[in-house]
Amino acid sequence: MSESVDTASLPDHKEPDLSYRERFPLLALIIQRLMLSLALLLAVSVLIFGGVEALPGDFATTYLGQSATPQAVANIRKDLGLDRPVTTRYFEWLGNAVQGDFGTSWASRNSVSEQIGKRLGNSLFLALCAAVISVPLAVGLGMLAVHFRNRIPDKIINVVSLAAISLPEFFIGYLLILFFAVKFGIATFPATVYDSMAFVERLKAVALPVATLVLVVLAHMMRMTRAAILSVMSSAYMETAELKGLGAFRSIVRHAAPNAVAPIINVVALNLAYLVVGVVVVEVVFVYPGMGQYMVDAVTVRDMPVVQACGLIFAAVYILLNMLADILAIIANPRLRHPR
Amino acid sequence: MSDYTKYLAGRVASGGMNRREFMGRAMAAGLTLAVASQLFTETAEAQEPKRGGHLKLGLEGGAATDSKDPAKFLSQFMFVVGRCWGDMLVESDPLTGKPVPALAESWEPSADAATWTFNIRKGVQFHDGKELTIDDVVATLKRHTDEKSESGALGVLKSIKDIKADGGRLVLTLNEGNADMPLLLSDYHLVIQPNGGVDDPGASIGTGPYKLASFEPGVRATFEKNPNDWRSDRGYVDSIEIIGMNDATARIAALSSGQVHYINRVDPKTVDLLKRAPTVEILSTAGRGHYVFIMHCNTTPFDNNDLRLALKYAMDRETMVKRILGGYGKVGNDFPINETYALFPEGIEQRAYDPDKAAFHYKKSGHDGSVLLRTSDVAFPGAVDAAVLYQESCKKAGINIEVKREPGDGYWTNVWNAQPFSTSYWGGRPTQDQMYSTAYLSTADWNDTRFKRPDFDKLLYEARSELDEPKRKDMYREMAMMVRDEGGLILPMFNDFVNAASKNVKGYVHDIGNDMSNGYVATRVWLES
Secondary structure, eight states, rough: HHHHHHHGGGGGGSSSHHHHHHHHHHHHHHHHHHHHHHHHHHHHHHHHHHHHHSSSSSSHHHHHHHGHHHHHHHHHHHHHHHTTTTTHHHHHHHHHHHHTTBBBTTOOOBBBBHHHHHHHHHHHHHHHHHHHHHHHHHHHHHHHHHHHHSSSHHHHHHHHHHHHSOOHHHHHHHHEEEEEEISSSSSSSSOOOTOOOOHHHHHHHHHHHHHHHHHHHHHHHHHHHHHHHHHHHHHHHHHHHHHOOHHHHIIIIIHHHHHHHHHHHHHHHHHHHHHHEEEEEEHHHHHHHHHHHHHHHHHHHHHHHHHHHHHHHHHHHHHHHEEEEEEEHHHHHHHHHHHO | OOOOOOHHHHHHHHTOOOOOHHHHHHOOOOHHHHHHHHHHHHHHHHHHOOOOEEEEEEEEOOOOOOOOOGOOOHHHHHHHHHHHHHOOEEEEEEETTTEEESSSEEHHHHTTTSSSEEOOOOOOOOSSSBBBBHHHHHHHHHHHHTTTTTOHHHHHTTTTTEEEEEEEEEEEEEEEOTTTHHHHTTTTTTTOOOGGGSSSSSSSSOSSSEEEEETTTTTEEEEEEEOSSSSSSSOSEEEEEEEOOOOHHHHHHHHTSSSSSEEOOOOOTTTHHHHHHHEEEEEEEEOOOOOEEEOOOOTTTOOOOOHHHHHTTOOOOOHHHHHHHHOEEEEOSSOOOOOSTTTTTTOOOOOOOOHHHHHHHHHHTOOOOOHHHHEEETTTHHHHHHHHHHHHHHHTEEEOEEEEEOSSSTTHHHHHTTTTEEEEOOOOSSHHHHHHHHSSTTOOOOOOOOOOHHHHHHHHHHHHHHHHHHHHHHHHHHHHHHHHSOOOOOOOEEEEEEEEETTEEEOOOSSSSSSHHHTHHHOOEEOOO
């Protein structure tokens, strides 16, 4: 992602308000990115709308399935205005969405915002728990692997994390369920969470899905940390640090890590985005009421307001996390802040 | 002990039936006086239901899109939820499929079966303390039959012309005679709600044994006991928790780890593994759902009855049940009715796999070249495998089947009921009349075999208003024979409902009406400690 920052800010020099941009390069970048994300979100909404429209069958026929009577189908279509042209329906939805009204679900007639509020909260909670454990663990293990590179601990860390990433996530999930819930009976399963649940109960419930997610994202982040630090380690100033008598671990933490931080932040951001939006399978396996499950249910019956809202939120999460990663990379590396 | 006597015993134990009634019915079921008498004493003691406890169900089928409005109940999850908090006017007997009183105490048809009068039970309270009145009943039925209604029961109620109250009684006037009217009112959408649910369709206020305490669509529903329940022979546990679990493995894990007491939809492929768990009992119930291969009787080459017969004889039904259903099903006989329906015509010869007969009819039909069969995994679980198995069994009769796999999305719109030969699924209907009217009447929208026979239609209408049961049964036999020998339906198998429970769940009733004890599972079972 650091390349994209370079190219994005390079043309700034040719524009007249150079001084303003040069004085607040970060602010300018954030504003530019925000404008771009709005355009992206709009494009995403068009794509999703078009995609769902292109699927065979509309809401009325798929919702009623094989048991649809022509009368019931006609009633639903009329009720929801599905008999009107596609463009009319899209712009009507867009008009409301811009004002923050995502409408009501066609199927359950509940407010979409209210439902998403709950589901998104659940998804974020799961992602947060997984991130709190996996990010420090991955970075720490990466540093350990560098410290012991090509020795036994490095190899163990590599093999174990690669094994974990090689197994499909649902399989890891089933293994954890089999051993910790069924055989030993020490973990809570299913991981269904609900409003009236106490915080400690909630933590217990998510233990297994969090463990699964940690195993899935760990290797990616750990290996990126290891590779980034190793490339920095081979540079001249690291040799200097070693020659001036700094301990190995200290030189990694003080000199190598800050320079290696940009690629690490990027891979962490990507994995965090995955933790929020890519965990449908884990949600299904652990019966966890998150966003992914919600969106899949909605796509199944072509519940357009819900699909649109979920799609936009997913896109926004990706855009925001990528932006955050770029900003953090710039903060960490002053050279990127003042492009030549 | 047969399921029926088990059920009777359950009713005895729960106080729903006295000794005299029990003896009568048990002896009618073929038990001797001495055995029945002993059974009564034994079961009345052994089957004493325990009250109390917290029952947890893990069910497939819930979705975030589920609506709390009974008119829009679709999923298996909502099916059970609705049965917990609500009552219909009529229920169906779990073992004979005949209508039995619920909120309607009794009923009486006119001589032509076109006007029905229902006496509504008195002294029944809704969960909010309001007394059930005839006006609530009328409003409920009106809401479901309204022109603008989106009710899932609209189809079964469309013959109702007028709904009105006459004193404390409900009077339904129909467009034509229908001897099945009471049974149709047992449809799970037709929950009687205060003022018909017009004010707040999703309020979930009913007269059922449990009150809905919390609900999150597709995720979880919890119930508390309704202390003012009008019936004592149900609602044994104190509270119920239903969790939506759409992953088959998750359900099995939850059951075998003891986190839930009951799960539905056990995959036939893994049921033998689950059976090995010491704490688990498999509950398999014969159902009305059937997997079908359908030919359009009016489209070449299927307009030739010899070709249709050839394709029927070329079906290896036993293998289908074994391979596709893992043994959890019954072979079909090319008409859509089995013994779970009231007035089932017994004694019709079972059609078996016969490559010679198939080859004979195939030759007689004069058809040449391959036959195109369209299929998809959404048609029924294992439909593609079934099509390939069928291809093999046809090959032995010298018939060449070309299997075309269609995309699952849009299968119900573009292939089923549109293409001349495809695989499909029927969920069954509450009555034979409903089943035939839905898919075998000339004018039916879903006549997916294009079976158009005026003599069949006439018989169907006559049987519908016939109140004399033996006569009616004969008519149904004649109709079954027509579909079996001349129709476009190849029906290799009826699938069982395969569910599972932990062994401390007692009192489970194998209800022929529908899956999960006809949705009543949570209100009928109790927990042994």
